[in-house]
Structures are given as structure tokens and as C-alpha cells.
Amino acid sequence: MSRNAKLALAAWIVVLIGFAGWIGVQFSQDSGGGPTIGGPFTLTDHNGKRVTEADFKGKPTLIYFGFTYCPDVCPTSLLLMQTAVEQLGKDADKNVNMLLITVDPERDTPAVLKDYVGNFGPTIVGLTGSPDDIAAAAKAFRVYYRKVEGKDGAPYLMDHSSIFYLLDKRGRFVKHFTHQSRAEDIAAAIKPLM
Known part of the structure; x- marks a missing residue:
């Protein structure tokens, strides 16, 4: 050539x-x-009802993956979620879904979740399921988690990513936040979606 x-x-x-x-x-x-973040899931809410992602469409949704035995980041994150939504005004919590999906289905039964999320207000929904259900939901949202055995007889903990996921009314991923985000920034991102 x-x-x-x-x-x-x-x-x-x-x-x-x-x-x-x-x-x-x-x-x-x-x-x-x-990348695609989010997707279909079937879990059990803190009242024992089976739900899917479709049950939460129609409102913007904040999702956090954590667990009730979490000593620090999870309660701080749920308080931040509640504070951000409260900044949107009266009754805003009725117009925004707030979900805690457990990464510890072994201990986080619907009853345990109901008691736990009640500490952060009446509108946060706790979700659990079988280990396979949780793994599928975590995979859809690209969440990392793993069981960490306790030392010297202490109970195990769950190592996990600490990210909020904001979805629009159609269930599409919009933005993510960390437990270090400001409530004002989270509220500002939710407001145009309402």
C-alpha cells in the first residue's frame, strides 16, 4: 500500500x-x-405493607440508605433530611417523600423501623425487606454496604455509603447529597421539583 x-x-x-x-x-x-441511578424495588414499609418505587411517584423523593443501630451518621442524616424539608414551609413534608432504606434487614424489622423513624417526624418512611430485596435496591442506587463484626463481644455494625438521593416526581435521579450537605442546599434542590 x-x-x-x-x-x-x-x-x-x-x-x-x-x-x-x-x-x-x-x-x-x-x-x-x-450513570443510571435508581430503579425498581420491592420492599416492606414500617407498617408491614409491601411497596414498590411506583408507590412514591408523584412527589419529589429523598432516599437515604442506613440502619437503626447506626451510632452517628444515620441519625444525623435523617435529622438533616427532615430539617431540609421543613425549610420548604408548612406541610412541605406532605409533598415530599422521605425514605430510609435499611442496609441491616437482619435487625431492622418493620416494627423496629417504625419506632426509629418516628423519632425524626411522622412522615419519614422506613423500608426493609429480605437481604436479596435490600441488595437489589442498593445495587440500583449504587450503594455500598457491608456487615462489620463487633470487637470484644460488641454488636456488629454496618459500614455503608452515606448519601441522600433526590428523585423527581417521576422517580428519576436528580442529585445526591452527603450528610455534610447544608439543609438549605437540599431544600433549594427540592423546591423546583414540587
Whole structure:
């Protein structure tokens, strides 16, 4: 093959790669871009009722994965969630879903969750399920968690990511926050979704 033919072939390959990249960018923008976060789940609420993600559509939703025996980050995070929603005004908690999905289904029964979430207000819903149900929900939201055995006879804890997920009324991921986020910033992100 002559030098000119090799250059022409190389130029066509560069053009094709560039075109393929452009198509990929267009597809990513059309589909919302970024990784998919969230998805279908079937869990049991703190009243013992089986629920799916569809039961929470129609309102913006804040989801936090944690557990009731959590010594520090989980209660702080749930208080932050409640505070952010309260900043949206009177009755805002009736217009925003707030969910705690346990990462410790072994201990977090519906009754335990009901008692626990009641400490943070009447509208946070605790969700549990089988270990497989929890694993599927955690995978959909890209949540890390694992059991950590206690030392010297202490009860086990759960190591887990500490992220809030904000979903729109259609159940689509909008934004995430950490337990270090400000309530004002969370409220500002929720407000246009109401």
C-alpha cells in the first residue's frame, strides 16, 4: 500500500472514530447523560405493607440508605433530611417523600423501623425487606454496604455509603447529597421539583 493510501485510510479511521464519539455524546445527552441511578424495588414499609418505587411517584423523593443501630451518621442524616424539608414551609413534608432504606434487614424489622423513624417526624418512611430485596435496591442506587463484626463481644455494625438521593416526581435521579450537605442546599434542590 502506498504512503498516500495509508494516510487516506488513517484519515478515514480518525473521521469514523470522531463520528462514533459524537454519536455517543449525542446519545448520552439525549438520555440524560451520566450513570443510571435508581430503579425498581420491592420492599416492606414500617407498617408491614409491601411497596414498590411506583408507590412514591408523584412527589419529589429523598432516599437515604442506613440502619437503626447506626451510632452517628444515620441519625444525623435523617435529622438533616427532615430539617431540609421543613425549610420548604408548612406541610412541605406532605409533598415530599422521605425514605430510609435499611442496609441491616437482619435487625431492622418493620416494627423496629417504625419506632426509629418516628423519632425524626411522622412522615419519614422506613423500608426493609429480605437481604436479596435490600441488595437489589442498593445495587440500583449504587450503594455500598457491608456487615462489620463487633470487637470484644460488641454488636456488629454496618459500614455503608452515606448519601441522600433526590428523585423527581417521576422517580428519576436528580442529585445526591452527603450528610455534610447544608439543609438549605437540599431544600433549594427540592423546591423546583414540587
